[in-house]
Amino acid sequence: EVQLVQSGAELKKPGESLRISCKGSGYTFTSDWIGWVRQMPGKGLEWMGRIDPNDSETKYSPSFQGHVTISVDKSISTAYLQWSSLRAADTAIYYCGRLSLVRAVVDDWGQGTLVSVTS
């Protein structure tokens, strides 16, 4: 069974840094890309970007370029989403997903990580 297990909820202050994680299991981690999706409170899904676990190649959506960093450690089948300086507007649930290269869909999703940024 494919599983993506994300790290737990975070409560942070503006200006702080943060890294959340997404660990894959039940499949060959390097066979598909990992993507990250933001869902702000009461809002829809926003694609942030993706990473190829094979070579760590990334592609970001323009709205998120420069504000977040996506990385991976394929030795432990884990992808990361990182901020160097959080803002209140980063308060959201963040989902990771396994992006099927064959069908161009998110086949499996993590359970989500709630990030709250408040002073």
Next chain:
Amino acid sequence: SYDLTQPLSVSVALGQTARITCGGTDIGSKNVHWYQQRPGQAPVLIIYRDKQRASGIPERFSGSNSDNSPTLTISGALAEDEADYYCQVWVSGTVIFGGGTRLTVL
């Protein structure tokens, strides 16, 4: 950038048929996929490549993409189908989501 347009909300009586549309430029030439997100849960893929049901998805869910109008159809809607539904396409090497449609089962 490429935009996908969905109705904000759709209502359906219990046991009746609901249809959710997804609009975009030349969308008839693209593969359209659909996700269901129940309250408090992660999204789930339900339809891929316009009309293929994902594994474990009930037959009451179907998709089409004819006449440049992709549509998700839920035949015989159940209370458990009350959720947000998102369409998605792949454009220029990236994922694009529609804004989502809230389905209410009356």
